[in-house]
Amino acid sequence: MRFLCMVKMDETNPQGDPPPELYQAMAEYDREGRVNGTLIDSQGLLPSAAGAIVSLADGRIKATDGPFAEAKELVGGYAVVDVHSREEAVELGRRLMQIHVDHWPGWEGSVEIRQIAEY
Amino acid sequence: MGDETTRAAIEAVWRLESTRLIAALVRIVRDVALAEDVAQDAIVAALAAWPATGIPDNPGAWLMTTAKRRAIDVFRARARHDQAAARLAHDLAESVDEDPTAGIDHVEDDVLRLMFICCHPALTPEAQTTLTLKLVAGLSTREIARAYLAPEATVAQRVSRAKRTLAEAGAAIEEPSGDERAERLGTVLGVVYLLFNEGYSATEGEDWTRPALCDEAVRLGRILTALVPGDPEVLGLAALMELQSSRLAARADADGEPILLDAQDRERWDATRIRRGLELLARADALVAADGPDAEPGPNVLQASIAAEHARATSVDDTDWARIAALYERLGRRTGSPVVELNRAVALGRANGPEAGLALLDQLADLPALRGYHLVPSVRGDLYERLGRGEEAAGEFERAAAMTSNARERALLSRRARAARDAGARGHSS
Numbered sequence: 001m002r003f004l005c006m007v008k009m010d011e012t013n014p015q016g017d018p019p020p021e022l023y024q025a026m027a028e029y030d031r032e033g034r035v036n037g038t039l040i041d042s043q044g045l046l047p048s049a050a051g052a053i054v055s056l057a058d059g060r061i062k063a064t065d066g067p068f069a070e071a072k073e074l075v076g077g078y079a080v081v082d083v084h085s086r087e088e089a090v091e092l093g094r095r096l097m098q099i100h101v102d103h104w105p106g107w108e109g110s111v112e113i114r115q116i117a118e119y
Numbered sequence: 120m121g122d123e124t125t126r127a128a129i130e131a132v133w134r135l136e137s138t139r140l141i142a143a144l145v146r147i148v149r150d151v152a153l154a155e156d157v158a159q160d161a162i163v164a165a166l167a168a169w170p171a172t173g174i175p176d177n178p179g180a181w182l183m184t185t186a187k188r189r190a191i192d193v194f195r196a197r198a199r200h201d202q203a204a205a206r207l208a209h210d211l212a213e214s215v216d217e218d219p220t221a222g223i224d225h226v227e228d229d230v231l232r233l234m235f236i237c238c239h240p241a242l243t244p245e246a247q248t249t250l251t252l253k254l255v256a257g258l259s260t261r262e263i264a265r266a267y268l269a270p271e272a273t274v275a276q277r278v279s280r281a282k283r284t285l286a287e288a289g290a291a292i293e294e295p296s297g298d299e300r301a302e303r304l305g306t307v308l309g310v311v312y313l314l315f316n317e318g319y320s321a322t323e324g325e326d327w328t329r330p331a332l333c334d335e336a337v338r339l340g341r342i343l344t345a346l347v348p349g350d351p352e353v354l355g356l357a358a359l360m361e362l363q364s365s366r367l368a369a370r371a372d373a374d375g376e377p378i379l380l381d382a383q384d385r386e387r388w389d390a391t392r393i394r395r396g397l398e399l400l401a402r403a404d405a406l407v408a409a410d411g412p413d414a415e416p417g418p419n420v421l422q423a424s425i426a427a428e429h430a431r432a433t434s435v436d437d438t439d440w441a442r443i444a445a446l447y448e449r450l451g452r453r454t455g456s457p458v459v460e461l462n463r464a465v466a467l468g469r470a471n472g473p474e475a476g477l478a479l480l481d482q483l484a485d486l487p488a489l490r491g492y493h494l495v496p497s498v499r500g501d502l503y504e505r506l507g508r509g510e511e512a513a514g515e516f517e518r519a520a521a522m523t524s525n526a527r528e529r530a531l532l533s534r535r536a537r538a539a540r541d542a543g544a545r546g547h548s549s
Contacts, residue, residue, distance in 0.1 A: 037345075040341075082341075085130070091131045
């Protein structure tokens with residue numbers, strides 16, 4: 001089964017920029033995912049300033065360029081994983097958070113894990 | 120955390136860690152059976168400890184340290200009679216507390232070595248696939264038994280016999296190089312594809328497909344692309360399995376009855392898998408092209424190219440059957456496989472008309488390798504049917520039905536026989 005794992009965070013980085021050790025640990029994490037076959041795809045996202053929101057309200061479609069007004073809880077990156085159970089996806093999410101505990105003091109955020117509909 | 124939740128979480132950790140753990144332990148203890156034993160001991164220890172302590176921050180390192188300690192105990196117990204064991208116990212004791220992430224530098228080599236061991240030439244194909252599922256894919260004996268519809272005891276026996284064979288062959292630590300490495304990699308690819316095919320069209324039993332086996336094979340293919348990224352045949356196999364498996368959901372109806380290519384709803388083909396398959400094939404093609412203008416792709420890349428033609432076509436009629444026939448011809452030259460020739464007959468029958476297919480089929484009919492192969496009369500029946508020779512088609516489908524050991528396929532062929540006979544009868548009366 002496949003899951004979409006979205007890392008959500010405050011994109012203003014109140015705790016400062018990510019240290020190089022974080023990138024290194026993330027690269028190792030991706031490598032593990034490739035070697036155990038769980039990682040299908042993963043990407044980081046640019047800040048919302050490079051994006052836009054298209055919304056529909058009261059029958060009207062409106063496009064608004066970023067940055068988004070609500071900076072907290074924005075998706076900063078995602079991974080698509082192929083695993084045998086939700087618990088495995090949760091463990092992969094837990095490890096991702098552990099990497100932040102170990103390498104980016106003060107960072108807070110979450111991983112939203114959603115199963116991809118198949119067949 | 121409830122006990123059941125913890126158990127499920129520990130199982131998840133095992134799934135994610137077992138391959139890497141066993142692969143590293145094989146390097147360290149130089150014995151595949153012992154590596155698996157001490158890894159199992161470590162997970163048993165985890166099941167005892169973690170419900171109370173919670174899962175450690177780095178569960179992989181915890182398991183590795185525990186397994187190493189267990190291996191030290193085993194070597195120390197043997198040391199009285201065995202100098203080598205004494206030395207291993209000493210070396211291991213020195214390293215047991217070193218940085219647990221140190222092993223990461225070896226991980227690709229370790230896992231590839233484990234694959235070579237599981238697909239060792241001294242093992243039967245059945246033992247190779249079973250051991251690969253057990254040690255590389257991390258499936259339990261029960262899961263493998265379920266996948267193969269075999270009793271659990273049979274699978275357990277197969278695993279222990281395979282490990283004995285490996286021990287006798289001294290297979291655990293060898294590191295093939297050069298030509299031998301290429302050959303062994305070829306065997307690994309063959310084993311993974313065998314696994315895939317058993318899932319894609321089950322040879323035995325009630326089910327037409329076993330998607331779980333296909334998924335494991337696709338995952339193994341993906342792992343191989345991470346271990347050996349520069350090999351076009353590795354990428355070709357991964358591409359082929361992604362492309363083939365994109366049709367899994369469309370190949371059977373809600374009751375599990377097979378649906379043939381002509382009748383498949385192509386909207387149900389998995390577009391994501393097709394995209395991944397085509398990407399992998401493009402990478403493989405680029406590697407082949409980099410070998411020079413005369414470089415001929417290997418069998419996996421050719422097969423993936425054929426699967427890609429189907430994936431790109433919007434219908435059977437829209438398919439470039441002439442290109443497929445040409446690809447089968449190249450594949451046949453590479454492999455000398457009569458089954459490839461049979462497929463070429465199908466493609467020719469589509470590209471140039473049923474007579475062209477029959478002409479090739481007549482040449483193949485007496486090949487010993489195809490004797491007893493149910494797809495020969497099945498293909499012939501199909502070609503007769505398209506020529507309006509319903510009675511002859513029915514006879515071929517009946518012959519094919521009697522030859523297959525898959526229940527779903529037998530039912531399908533019997534239905535086709537009846538339909539062809541009815542059509543034949545209508546043809547006579549009109």
